Amino acid sequence: MKKLVLIALAGLLVSCSSPTPEVNLYSARKEALIKPLLDAFTQETGIKVNIISASADALLERIKSEGINSPADVLLTTDAGRLHRAKQASLFAPIDSAILHNNIPANYRDGDNTWFGLSLRARPIMVTAKAPESTLTSYEDLVAPELAGQICIRSSGNIYNQSLVASMLAHASASDVEAWAKGLVANMAREPQGGDRDQIRAAAAGQCSVVVANTYYLANMLADSATDDDRTAGEAISVIWPNQQDRGTHVNVSGAGLIKSAPNSDNGIKLIEYLSSDKAQHLYANVNFEYPVKPGVDIHPILAKWGKFKADALPLEKLGENNAEAVKLMDRAGWK
Amino acid sequence: MFSGFKWQASSLAIASLVLLPLIALLIISSQANMQLWQHLSSTVLPEYVRNSILLMLGVSAITLTLGVGSAWLVTQYRFPGIRFFDWALLLPLAMPAYISAYSYTGLLDVAGPIQTWLRDVFGWSVGDYWFPPIRSLSGAMLVMGCVLYPYVYLLARSAFLSQSQHFRDVAALMGYTRRQAFLRITLPIARPAVIAGLSLALMETLADYGTVAYFGVNTFTTGIFRTWFGMDSVSNAAQLALVLLGFVVVLLVIERRSRQQAQYYDKRKSSAPSPKQLYGVKRVIAVCLVSIPIALGFIVPVSQLLIWAIQSHAQLWQSEFWQLVFNTVSLATVTAVLAVALGLLVTYAVRTTQAPVTRFAKQVVSLGYAVPGTIIAVATLVPLARLDNLIDAWFRTQFNLSTGLILSGTLAALIIAYLVRFMAVALGSLDAGLQAIAPTMDQAAKSMGSTPWQVLQRVHIPMLKGSLLTALLLVFVDVMKELPATLIMRPFNFNTLAVRAYEYASDERLADASLASLAIICAGLIPVILLTKAIQRHTH
Numbered sequence: 001m002k003k004l005v006l007i008a009l010a011g012l013l014v015s016c017s018s019p020t021p022e023v024n025l026y027s028a029r030k031e032a033l034i035k036p037l038l039d040a041f042t043q044e045t046g047i048k049v050n051i052i053s054a055s056a057d058a059l060l061e062r063i064k065s066e067g068i069n070s071p072a073d074v075l076l077t078t079d080a081g082r083l084h085r086a087k088q089a090s091l092f093a094p095i096d097s098a099i100l101h102n103n104i105p106a107n108y109r110d111g112d113n114t115w116f117g118l119s120l121r122a123r124p125i126m127v128t129a130k131a132p133e134s135t136l137t138s139y140e141d142l143v144a145p146e147l148a149g150q151i152c153i154r155s156s157g158n159i160y161n162q163s164l165v166a167s168m169l170a171h172a173s174a175s176d177v178e179a180w181a182k183g184l185v186a187n188m189a190r191e192p193q194g195g196d197r198d199q200i201r202a203a204a205a206g207q208c209s210v211v212v213a214n215t216y217y218l219a220n221m222l223a224d225s226a227t228d229d230d231r232t233a234g235e236a237i238s239v240i241w242p243n244q245q246d247r248g249t250h251v252n253v254s255g256a257g258l259i260k261s262a263p264n265s266d267n268g269i270k271l272i273e274y275l276s277s278d279k280a281q282h283l284y285a286n287v288n289f290e291y292p293v294k295p296g297v298d299i300h301p302i303l304a305k306w307g308k309f310k311a312d313a314l315p316l317e318k319l320g321e322n323n324a325e326a327v328k329l330m331d332r333a334g335w336k
Numbered sequence: 337m338f339s340g341f342k343w344q345a346s347s348l349a350i351a352s353l354v355l356l357p358l359i360a361l362l363i364i365s366s367q368a369n370m371q372l373w374q375h376l377s378s379t380v381l382p383e384y385v386r387n388s389i390l391l392m393l394g395v396s397a398i399t400l401t402l403g404v405g406s407a408w409l410v411t412q413y414r415f416p417g418i419r420f421f422d423w424a425l426l427l428p429l430a431m432p433a434y435i436s437a438y439s440y441t442g443l444l445d446v447a448g449p450i451q452t453w454l455r456d457v458f459g460w461s462v463g464d465y466w467f468p469p470i471r472s473l474s475g476a477m478l479v480m481g482c483v484l485y486p487y488v489y490l491l492a493r494s495a496f497l498s499q500s501q502h503f504r505d506v507a508a509l510m511g512y513t514r515r516q517a518f519l520r521i522t523l524p525i526a527r528p529a530v531i532a533g534l535s536l537a538l539m540e541t542l543a544d545y546g547t548v549a550y551f552g553v554n555t556f557t558t559g560i561f562r563t564w565f566g567m568d569s570v571s572n573a574a575q576l577a578l579v580l581l582g583f584v585v586v587l588l589v590i591e592r593r594s595r596q597q598a599q600y601y602d603k604r605k606s607s608a609p610s611p612k613q614l615y616g617v618k619r620v621i622a623v624c625l626v627s628i629p630i631a632l633g634f635i636v637p638v639s640q641l642l643i644w645a646i647q648s649h650a651q652l653w654q655s656e657f658w659q660l661v662f663n664t665v666s667l668a669t670v671t672a673v674l675a676v677a678l679g680l681l682v683t684y685a686v687r688t689t690q691a692p693v694t695r696f697a698k699q700v701v702s703l704g705y706a707v708p709g710t711i712i713a714v715a716t717l718v719p720l721a722r723l724d725n726l727i728d729a730w731f732r733t734q735f736n737l738s739t740g741l742i743l744s745g746t747l748a749a750l751i752i753a754y755l756v757r758f759m760a761v762a763l764g765s766l767d768a769g770l771q772a773i774a775p776t777m778d779q780a781a782k783s784m785g786s787t788p789w790q791v792l793q794r795v796h797i798p799m800l801k802g803s804l805l806t807a808l809l810l811v812f813v814d815v816m817k818e819l820p821a822t823l824i825m826r827p828f829n830f831n832t833l834a835v836r837a838y839e840y841a842s843d844e845r846l847a848d849a850s851l852a853s854l855a856i857i858c859a860g861l862i863p864v865i866l867l868t869k870a871i872q873r874h875t876h
Contacts, residue, residue, distance in 0.1 A: 024828060030839040031831070032848075050828035053839065057565045058824040061714050062744075065721040069728055069741045071828070085568055155552050157562045193471040193552030194441065195844040201447035205455075206462040217844060227647045227847055233447060327566035331379040336554060 022048040023267035026063065028056035028077040029254060037283050041274045047267050056082040063091055068261045073268035076118075076256045079159055081166065083115040083255050084320025092257035095269055103276035103294045107315050108253050117253030117316065118275045119284040120291035122215050122309065123164055124249050125240045126200065131209040138243045139168065139250070142210070143183025151184065152199040152208035155192035156330035160214055160252070165330060166322035167250045170314050174329065181333035192336050197221060197230070204233035215239065219289035219302045241309035248310040252319065253293060343788070344693045347685035350678045351697035354704045354756050357715035358581070361707075364718065365574035372572050376563065384559040388583070390473055391480070391548070391555060392538050398481025399537045402629040403488025404530060408518060411496040414613040415622040423868035425626065428633030429486045429809075430860030432817040434546025435837065435853045437479050438846050439637035441550070442644070444470040471551040479551075480541055482633035487540075487810070488533035489629075491768055494802050495529035496522060498772055514612070529768040535591050536764050536810070539706035542583060545820070556580050557708050570714070577711045584706040588699060638857065644850035656831075660852075661859055664832040667747070668815040668863075671754045672762075675811045676804060678755065679762035683770055684796070687778070688788045698763065705760035709753075709820030716753040717825060720744050750825045757821065758814050762807040769803025770796065805870050809863060816860050833859060 027034055031053045038049045052059070056077040063070050063086075075091065077083055086092055092114035100109070100116050108117030125136060132146045142151060154161065168177045189208035196213035200221060203211045220226060221234035241249050256275065258268045274280055281292035285299050292299065409415075410422050428436075442448055444467075451467055454460065469475065499522060507517035523530075548555045556576065564573035614622050682701055685694040704712060724741040731739045743749045773796065781791040797804070819834045826835070833856045840849035 030843050032839055033843070052826060052828055052830075053835075054823035055565075058710060058713070058820075061570065062717060062824055065714075065718045066741060066744055067721060067725050069721075069725055069738070071741070071745065157549065157554075157558060157566065159565070162566055190469075191552055194445075194550065197844040198441075198445070198447075201445070205447040205452065207446045220845070227644075229447070324567040324569075327562065328375050328379075331375065336552060 020048050021046065021264070021267055022050055023264050023271050024071045024073045024262075025049055025051045025271070026059045026072045026075045026259075027051055027053040028059060028075075028082065029053065033288050034076070036287050037275060037280050040279065040283065041271060045270060045274070047270065049271070057085075060086055060089065060091070063259060064089060070259065070261050071263060072259045073262040073264045074256050074271055075259060076254070078254045079163055079252050079319070080117065080255065080316035081159065081163055081320040081323045083110070083117075083253075083257060084317045086257060087112070087114045087317075088320075091259055093260040093262070093265070095258050095272065097269060097273060099273045100276055103273075103281075105293065105295065107313050108293045109255075110257075110317060111315070115255050115257035116272060116276065117255040117293045118272075119254045119281075119288065120251055120293050120311070121254070122241075122249050122251045122291065122311065123160055123212060124215065124309070125242050126203070126211040126213055126218060126237045127240055128203050128206075128209045128236050128238075130206065136210070136240060136242075137245065139164070139212075140180060141242075142212070143180055143187060147187045147210055149187065149189050150208050151187045151210045151212075152189050152202045153184070153192060153212045154195060154199060156327065156335040160196070161212075161335075162323055162326050162330070163252050163319045164212070164250050165326035166319045167312060167314055169322040169326055169329070170318040171247055174325065178329050178333055181330055181335055185334050200237055201230070201233045204236040211237070215291075215303065215306070216289035219300065222302050223289070239306040241307070243312070244310050247314070248312040251291075251311040253316055254290070340689045340691065343685040343689045344691050344697075347682045347694045347697035350682050350759075351700040353678075353752065354700050354759065356719050357712060357756055358700075358703065360718045361574050361577060361711070361715045364715070365571050365578055367571040368575045369569055369572055372563070372567060372569055373575070376559070376572070376576075380554065380559060383554055384556045387473060387548075387553055388542065388556040391476060391553070392541055394474065394477030395481045395484060395537060395541045396534060398477060399485040399488045399534060400530070402481065402485035402633075403533060404492050404523070406485075406626050406629055407489050407492035407496055408522075409622055409626050411493060412514070412518075412611055413622055414611045415619045417623060421623075421626045421630070423865060424630050424634075425489050426486045426864050426868055427630060427861070428483045429490075429813045430816070430857045430864055431483050431634060431637060432546070432819075432834065432837075432853075432856065433480050433483045433540075433544055434550060434819075435641070435841070435849075435856075436483050436633070436637040437476075437547040437550050438841060438849070438853075439640035440470050440475070440479055442846060443636070443640050444468075471553075473551075473553050476548055476551050476553050478632075479547055480544065482629065484537040484540055485629055485633065487536040488530060490806055490810070491529040491533035491765060492526055494806065495526035495768070495772070498802070499525055528771050531591050532764040532768040535587055536705070536761055538587060539584060539760065542580060542706045543708045545708055545710070556583070560708060560711065574711070574715075577707055580706065580708075581703055584703055587706075588702055638854070641850040641854050641857075644847040645854060647847060657855070660831055660833050660836060661855065663830060664816055664834070664856070665859055667751070667754075667832065668812045671751050671758065671815045672808045672811040674751065675755055675759050675762040676766070676807045679759055679766050679807060680792075680804070682759075683763060683766045684788075684792055687770060687775075698767075701763055702760045704756045705758065707757070709757060709818060709822075710824065712757045713753050713821040713824040716749065716756055716821075717744065720749050720752070745825075745827050747827060747830070750822065750827075753821045753825055754815055754818065757818070758811045761810045761814055765803050765807040765810060766800065769800045769806075773799055809868075812863050813860050816856060 031051060042049055059075060063072050075086055087110060094113040096113065104116050135141065165177065165181065196217040199211040199213050200218055202208055218234055218237060221230040243249060256272050258265060262268050276294060278297055281294045281297040284290050285292050285297065289300055289303060406425050410418060444450055446462055503521050507521050512520065543557060545557050545561060549558050560573045560576045563569055563576060682698050686698050721744040724744050727742060728739045731737050777795055778791055781795050817834055819838050822832055822835055833852055837849045837852035837856060840852065
């Protein structure tokens, strides 16, 4: 009996061990967005990328439950909070790579080298021409009384808003941030609903004049591939970079880490290194309208038009650490 | 062939398929953080509960009105286009609720064409006029009610059709008008089927995440996700999911009670009811009435998708398209067949043995449907992966060999998750069908020396053909539309149409998502049409 099982298993193993080198990617980035980069990687290295894409939290649960037998080599997620969470769950193995150190500034990667930011997204304030003449220069100004009924922002269930509030918690006391959140809720034009683009569309239609949204949504609405309606809406909006006099505009990263039990760890490291290279960083900027994390890589002309900005230099693991507190605070403030 | 014991054992085995994830849920939830509970109950929980209940009430009202109303019209009257309406009323089944939500929002939102047009024509600006907000609790009721009514329609329709003319002859003798006969006889008899359909619609409502999240309506389900993702507490999320299960148990109890009070069988050979031909204005009214659900649940949202698809300059993964269709359709087919086979076994075990164990098994199997797909996925993933790792560890110690993961990350695991979630759908339809067959039939067959197995094969399956096809159809379209479990549990490089549509939609690229959405609807239409034709052939 034992023999039979062994033979069957040997057969299984032979049929499983593929001659082509490969890397297994668990991705919280949409396949359509990441595919061009992965194809370029495969073309350059000959390493095949197997991919499963789902939400970061679901993938985390999957890796946790699969345990030491997980086929995952690399986890790619869309925000620093999730990367931090994966690190906390000790899913990541540290990578000692000079390439990654050279390409990625220190505040966009983990201090213990377990995860690395690969693209940067900014969440500034956007306004229409109808926005009240005010000195709207910071997130804190969003609670100004003249903005009553003027603000469109999506729900507090959204990770981008959670990260924004988490970043504020790193800079101010919890009670101040809660008071701010209450003020923001009081200034909302409508109950939070829809996505970032919907906020921009509502502003363009005149329901509100101030929006908080990620830049790549606006950029996507202005791109050639957008519908005419979206382009018209996008053109009605201008970007204000908040907090330029102090901490800088809130930013977040998408990033990746190597899974501890990775069966193809060398290829996994190669993939992450590749994603930080000039070529991949250029693709990120041009396919997704995000900002490259690597300094010196040029950005898309649409982004360039909004000018340079100072980004919050907060170490991004803070976003992860403060996330749960941020959500509770938003609950208490009545931010739906 | 099957002894009572075997019936009980096999129904328990099937129930354990659902029970295992539920137990996993219980274990996960045991590590919950009490402080977080306090936070939840003092801030957001009351709103979650209130919204969930209101949503269920609204969806009930809409699905009952549209479902029962249209089923009554197409079975009782003859008017132009009846053969078409008969199956077209099922079209919204192929429409995932969240996609309908995207479409309606695109159409009715502040920035949508209708409001923009109004502003242009009348020179208004936003705030000058009132317009019903689509992204609201009532919007969610409308969107969900309009895609979920077919559950009620389908079951009500077959109940109306299977009621023999005798009942209505009696009604005529008693001097009832058609309407009185409907209210006093037809409807009460069809009640178990109607309630089975309604409970499916309500369980789907409770489990829905996409629509309510998009509309910004906080329900129990959005709360579960928020607790899990936002507060990083799987255990508290699992607890909330268990409370949600409590809701479902209440629903199921209500459903059972309502059935116990009403057990009607027609013991004579049934003759098909004769519909009444409508003329003149009545005929126009009837056509208008049955068009409303089709328009709201299908034509309006599909038109918006078509407009987007035409407007968008996106390329549709041509080479991959047929692979996606193949993946989707084959998964849905395999699951539907399995779910119906297992569902039949469970319902039949209850009927044959009447043992409490089998009844318990049936109730357990009904629970899965209301649990959000993501929670089901995690609750299935955890025990399967643990089993895999145990086997692996054993092989490592015995043979110094690693088996790796045998089930996790395979299609088999995904199908198990689907079964956990969708077996209730099959069960609802089969149960309603079986209820309509008088137990005396079984007794007669048994007295002639048939085994329960033979009774099933020779008596019930032929009589149940309509319900079987209905069950197949419902599971099929549900699997086609399923998203969260598919996302988490699918193997490498394996995608379905729903996954594709979602990836674009969640990135707010609705125009790009429209093509994949239309593909889901088209791929869903084929079985809807084929099966409804088969059901029609069988019942007419």
